[in-house]
Every structure is written in C-alpha cells, then in structure tokens.
Amino acid sequence: MTLLRDPSILIVGGGPVGLCTGIALLKDGHQVALVDSGAHGAGWASGGMLAPLYEMAADPTCPEPYVEFALKSAEHWQELARTCAFDLQAPSLFLARTEEEAVALLSLRSRANGLGLDLTSVCVPAELTAQAAFQAPSERSLDPRAALNSLLTQFQLLGGELLTGQAEAIGSHQLGLVDGRTFEAETIILANGFGASSFGQSVPALKALSPVKGQMVRVAHPELASPIVRACRIYVLSRGGGLVIGATSDPLAAPVLSVDVDPVLALLAEAKELLPSVATALTIEAWAGLRPDTPDHLPLVGASGVDGIYLATGTYRNGWLLAPAIGTYLSELISGKTLDQALMNLLAPERFSS
Template identity: 30%
Template sequence: MEKSGRARSAVDVLVVGAGVIGLSVAWRCRQRGLSVTVVDPAPGSGASRTAAGMLAPVTELHYGEQPLLELNLASAARYPAFAGELEDVTGRSIGYRRTGTVVAAWDAADLAALRDLAGFAGTLGHPVQALTGRELRSLVPGIAPGLPGGLLAPDDHQVDNRRLHAALLAAVTGAEARLVDAPVARIDVGGGRARGVITADGTSLPAGTVVLAAGAHSGRVAGLPDADRPRVHPVRGQTLRLRMSADTMPPLIVRGTVKGSPVYLVPRATSLESGPPTGELVIGASSEEAGFDCTPRAGAVYELLRDAQSLLPAVSEAELVEVSTGLRPGSPDNAPLIGRSRTEGLVIATGHYRNGVLLTPITGDGVAALLADGALPPELLAFSPERFAPQEVR
C-alpha cells in the first residue's frame, strides 16, 4: 500500500474505506474495467475484523424486515460462486463453511417464540426445522442439558471474516487497484459534484466517482453536503475468540437468547499444525450505543462468557485468546444504504449493520453495475440512501 503525498491523475472510482464492503466494490469495479483507488489508513481494522462471519439471513430475521431478508437471501445465494472465484483468483481460503445454524431455546416461552418466528419465516417461503430437546442434543452433543428444543436453519452458513478481508485485499491489489494508506480529510465537492478526496496531508486524489464505504464513520467524513450525510450511527460490539479442543467444539453455529440476552457461538475449522487438534470458537456479540468509543468493557466480556457457557458448558474450559471491539454501522431501519446520493459523483455503500459480511457479494456486484452500466440492479433499489431525510453533523 502506498502513501499519499503528491497529486494524482483522476481515476474512474475512488473508494473511501477498505473493509470488506469497500474492497468488494473495488474488486468488482476493476473487473468491469474501471480504474480504482482505495483510501484507508488501516484496512480491515473496523467491523470487518470484529465480525464473526455468520451468513445468517434466516436466523437474523426480525419482524418487519422482509425486504432486508430478501436482500440477505439473494446475497447468501451468491456466496458459493463468490467464495470459489475469490479463492481461485487469490489462492487463499476464506473459510466458507456450509454448516447450518441451530437456535437453542432457553425455556418453554422462548421455544414458543422461536416457533412463531419459524412460522413467520415459512410464510415468506423460507422454512426452518423445529427441534425437540433430544434432536437439539443430537445435533450439538455438548449443548447444555435441559434445553427444551430449538430450530435448525440449514442454509445459514459462515465464512471466516478475517480471511475474507485478506483475500479481498489480495484480489484488489492483484487487479492493480491503487491502495493509499492515508486518512481522508474531506470529500472534495465543488460545482455540485464530488471530484475526489483530499487526504490528511493535503494530497488531492481526483476521481470520476467517489464511493463512500467507511462503515460507521461514513456520516462523519468532512466535506459532505448535509443532504448527503449518510444516516448511519455506531453500534459498539465486542466479540471473543477462544481456543478449545476439537472434541468439545460444536459442529455448527449455535445461537440463543439466555434470559433475554442474545449470544452466538461460531466454530472455526480445527487445526492440526501441532499438538492435539484444537479449534477457534468466536463468541459474540455485545450491542451497545456508546458513540465512537471502542474501549473494551469488562462487563460485556463477562456477560458473553456467562451466556455462552449457559448454552455450551465446555466454554468454561476454553482458553480466552482475544477480545475485539468494533463499530457496526447502524441505520434507522437496520438496512444498508446503497446507491447514488443527491450529489453527482457520490455513491454511498454503508449502513450494513449486522449483515456486512453477508451482504459483501451483492453490494460489490451492485455498485460495480451502477458505475459500469449506469443503473443499480433491481434488488437494491429499495435501499437507496435517499429514503431517509438528511442527517446533521455530529
């Protein structure tokens, strides 16, 4: 990655942000023959790193979010081809695993609520399988005794988000996009259109189109007209990474709500490099409205471990390897903002909240189609940034 420091000739597309969303946009734009620059002082250091990598369109379903469900399902359907292509291009595994997801009920009332949700999903054409307590224990042998049952979503899969980011970064550099390691001081807007960005050291990076994909920070980038400031806000999340023996690792993703607190456990592939077989278990995620403060909170770590152990007792014997904190880009309706802004030459791709990894393929494809062909694909039209009123600077 190169430093800024001198003026450059204009490129077709300049992407602000090198998380999985920004990189997927850059990669697909390069494949469409567009020249691309990506600007980010610390690629992959935000939500892309903290995420757990769940591809969970069904088990993330909430009442009233049917359009988002359809978008999530459409992106999930692209993942096998997307993963295969990315791995072929880069020679890097992204840890795509079609393991399915179990949602464990904590008590009888929780089980009834889960079955209501399953019925709702079924009315939308996406059935899940109800599980008895015995069936739950058969699927996840180490699950806590006494849980009354749950649900199985066989098509809710996972990817290793950090491997995904590394592969996308390799794909972008391999496609000869320019990466600039610098903070963006402001979007350069003049004459009613975005003309590029100015970096913190004063370097001008001109572009035909600027794609704003800076996650939770997208609304704070200077130079944006008030009418185009994305309606995103930071939602702090903490995830834990544990090392545990392969024989105690759950065979598929386990989710649940323990006394009102949601928790998930995502097993990574085991390693046989040295010593006895071990694997990584990702536990998440707290959800806190704390502004842009990324300070880890001890109470959140305790709560995640407590609730995870309540579902999978073997967690108590695992080695705590890492606590990571990041900011999800939330939006007023929990759905992404993808498309042209009111300012000519400025495209928005942010606000993916808890579905950023899942929506990586469809966002990259959609923005590249918009810039190469002049129109956003129909499945993304409902997620225009213009559906919200302008946001004031915070």
Template identity: 85%
Template sequence: MSLPHDTADPMTLLRDPSILIVGAGPVGLCAGIALLKDGHRVAIVDSGAHGAGWASGGMLAPLYEMAADPTCPDPYLEFALKSAELWHVLARTCAVDLQSPSLFLARTQEEVAALLSLQRRANRLGLDLTSVCVPAGLTAQAAFQAPTERSLAPRAALKSLMNQFQSLGGELLVGQAYAIGPHRLGLLDGRTLEAETIVLAHGFSATSFGQSIPALRALSPVKGQMARVAHPELASPIVRAGRIYMLSRGGGLVIGATSDPLAAPVLSVDVDPVLALLAEAKALLPSLATAPTVEAWAGVRPDTPDHLPLVGASGVDGIYLATGTYRNGWLLAPAIGAYLSELISGKTLDQALMNLFAPERFSS
C-alpha cells in the same frame, strides 16, 4: 470536512482511476471487485485501521438476522438472500472458506415459539430449517438446524478479497480520508485524489463527512465486543441462541456479540459487557466454566434509524455511499457491490430497493 472543488494540489491524481473507493472492508472490497469485473478502473484508499468487518463474527445469516424480524421489508430480505447465494461464487473465486450449518437453540418457551415462527417463514421462502435433538453438552429446550446459514473467518476473508481485487487490476492506496468535495478526496497526509466517482464504504468513519453529506448524519455507532476462548470445537460449527453465537474456529470458540448503541464508538474493550457475554454463553455451554479467554476485541457497527443501509448517490456530485449495514456487512457485501456497479453504470434497478436504500431519505 469539505474540500473546495478548485483546490490546487500538485499531487492530485486526475481522474485515473475512474472510481475511488474509501474503505477496504467487505463492502468496499466486494464493490471494487464487482466494478473491476464490469470494466471500470478502480482504486481503494484505506487507512489500515481495523474496521467493523475485521472485528465481526463474519455471519452470513439472512434467516436469523432478518427473516426472524417480522418488520424486515420483503425486498430487503430478498436482497439479503440473493447476497447469500452470491457468496457461493465469490467464495470459490477468492478461496474463502464458508462454515455451515447453523444450529439455532431455544432456551425458553418464548424462544421456541419464535423459532417455530421462523421455521414457517423459512418454509415459505423455500429454505430448510429442521427441528433436531439438542446436542449433548448444550443447555436448551429445542434446537433447529439451518444448512443455508453460514459464516466465514473475517480476517482471512479480507486478505482473500484484497488478493482478488488486486489480481483483477485494482490498486490499493494507503491513506486516511480527511476532506471531500465533488469528485475529490483529500487525505490527511496532504494528497488530493480525483476520480469520476467516489464511493464511501468505510462504515461509521464516514460520519466525518457529515458536514458535506447530510445523509451521513443519520449514521449512529453500535459498539460490539467479542471474545475467543480455548475450548474444543463444537459438533456444529455455528451455534446461535438469542444474541449469542459460538463459532468453532481456529481450534477454539469465538463468542459474540454484544450490542451497545450507547457506548462510545472506540475500539477499547469494556470488561463488564464481555464478562456478561461470557456468562450468558456459559449458561448455554456449561463446559465454558473452565475455558480460558485468550482474546477479546471490539468493533463499531454503522447503523441507521431504520436499520437499512445507505447505498446510492449521496447528493454531492460524483459521490456515492455504501454504508449503514449494521450487523450484516459481510452478508450484504456481494449484493451491494453488484448493486453499486449497476447503479454507477446507469443500469435500471429495482425501484423498491432504490427507495429502501436511497441516502436521500435522511438528507434533510
């Protein structure tokens, strides 16, 4: 819903703070932290609903998610690798625990060939991907260890990032974004907020503003589901094979993740996809046959037709986008935050990245 620029509202906040971010997920929080460090006044408005960042596995995996795809543009891969490095500093600052290394398993000869190809690309990038023995208890033809592929616990990390954001002077406003216009954001409770700059970083929910911001119509939902099982932790904290990952976390295993672009974008758990996920995981780790499932949940990833994010000016005065991160919201969050802060501050940015991320590529 659009918000007329001349809307009168006695509850309007007049350009203080200077930047208003919608969404307290990983991208919104990292953007807020970066902008605060660059001297801006920042507030985040968030509805409190669990988003894709909360529901995800917290994977920081540029090799497995991007380098393994030969169509991934080099500037995008370099951006992802830079973001992975930024996590080292951010994790220390915010007391976020990063798990590593990752173990990549190949279950078929086709997957062996794919991992050997990935190993060659990793070596060209100066990254370590080493062939190792398949650990006891796992069923696979080959295994490779990647010390630079990491993960984090999303629910704890969101709290840590919020603590850092507020300790730097950021303000959290609880409310649901409902209407938007140049420099203005309307909330469902009737409040209207004003700021010099508004950043929409609330994932697929940003599509509610598609009527006002055409680029947001390019977003599509990809539902993902995960489960937690009571099982002894594995020797490697991260095990990946095909779409499956198993994370040793909280004294058990987190297993993810389904990916269904045809499912309705709702957070209810669908039994059949979760059962199929667990059956695939059990084939990889047979001891899961007797492991009880203790939790299952769902999230909705924001995807775009080219699987590249929407980061930049929206085409509406004073409004920027930071969404469309698909499977890599946690990985990309620090680099997107730094990129947005430089963009909003008027600094010169890499033109290749600007072209890749520009929301205007979908504005028509």
C-alpha cells in the same frame, strides 16, 4: 492534485463492503482504486455471519425487498468464496432456551419454508443447554480476517489499485488525505463504515450514521459438532481450534475500540448458560468494533445527493452478509442499469439528507 486513471472510481474503505464493491466494479470493466487507512474496522472485528434468516427474516417488520436482497447476497458468497479460496462454515444450529424462543423459531421455520429454505428440528446436542434446536444449512459464516486478505488479493489480481492513507476531506469528485495528498475521481464511494460519519458536514445523509459498539471473545475450547450455534443475541463459532463468542450490542457506549469488562463478563456468563464447559475455558482474546447503524437499521447505498459521491455504509450487523449484493447493486447503478425501485427507495441515502 493527483489524478487517478481516467475515467476512475475511488473507493474509501478496505472492509468487506469496499472490497466486494471494488471487485464487482472491476468485473464490470471499470477502473478502480481503493483508499484504506490500514486500521481494523467493523468487518475485521465481526463474527463474519452470513445469516439472512436469523438476522432479517426472523423480524416480521423487515421489508420483503430487503430480505430478498440479503438472500441473493448470501448466494453470491458461495461463488465468491470459491473464487477467492476461503472457506464458508455451515450449517447453523438455532437453539431455543425458553418456550418463547421455541415459538419464535417455529414461526421462523414457517417463514424459511416460504422462502424455499430448510430449517429442520433436530435433537439438542448433549453439551448444550436448550429446550429445542433447529438446523439451518443455508446460514453460514466466514473467518473475517482470512476473508479480508483473500478479497484484497482478488481485488488486486483484477487490476484494482490500493492506496494507503486516511481520508480527511471530501467534496464533489475530490478526496483529501491526512498526509496532504488529494485525489480527483469521476466517482467516489464511501464504504468506510462508521468512519464515513466524519464527512457529515459535506454529505448530509451521513449524519444519520450512529455507532453501535460490539465486543467479542475467543476462548480455548474443543470445537463443537455444529460450527455455528445461535441462541437469541449470542452466537458461538468453532474457529481456529477454539470458540469465538459474540456479540454484545451497545448503541449508548462511547465510540471507542477499548474492551469494556462488564459487557464481556455478561457475554461470557450467557455463553456459560448455553455451554457450561465454557466456565473452565481460558480466554485468549477480546476485541471491539463499531457497527455503522441508521435510524431505520437499513443501509445507505446509492447516490449521496452530492455530485460524484456514492455511499455504501450503514450496514449495522450485516456488513459481511450484504457486501456482495451491495457491490453488484452499486456497479449496476453507476453503469446506468435499471434497478428495482422498491429496493432503491429502501436503500437511498437521500432519505436522510434533510
């Protein structure tokens, strides 16, 4: 048995949620080690969207405490980006291609105003095909690959310990790796996305996780005037001298990271309707990721029901957005601080333990 520094917190998963949680715990005076396999997860594969308006407030059924949680997390990103020295892209341009989409965006503007956020009507850029456009200064994105490197550097600068390995078995206060190493820690946090589902026999709440496959494409194309363009399910990001186009969403696809031709072609066809010049753009890269989802599309954050094990997964489409708030929430929870009960009820992993 390998003993970590005592008292110790061991985090499984080096994606945005794991790293932001580690950073928050370190800032609060905890000693933290992080186990990561080195494989690319959903955080690496995503578009890095920080979009509480478009992803949450646009849904009238989204619980209010969850919207507020997301908005606070979006605010945290501004400070975290400055500390870790990476850029946030803004503003976002929301496009309506049909009358129905225009009505939905007008409704979202009213919701945004009620939340103290700006969503203003603007002219549709000539290069884009749409009936109406709204600009959202507070909706941002980041480059996931660059941000992951910066967050890891910050985690280590704060004294966090990085352990490379694949987690294989878990029990109360204990974690086993594929290579035979075992670790004992006062607190273990599973923040490894859909990968945490492999521990479902030991942690029943994890049986609620399901994979939603998403695929994205990068094309060679001049960057757009607006760095983020969104229209219904599709987004186009000006990044790295080209465009990143995302994202498919298929809960019925096999949970593998292969790129499937038909969904990618459908994504490109939709992008061409929005931006006709994509028709002649050279495809540079295509990739896939598995989003960790739950039956109610809300995360699993908090005590797992198994002594010493906490969960930080099930973030679905919003892992990057929610990562700082999840980190702060877990640090406060582990430290015994009083948290909002309504939010705790929404996020509690034990809602699926049975």
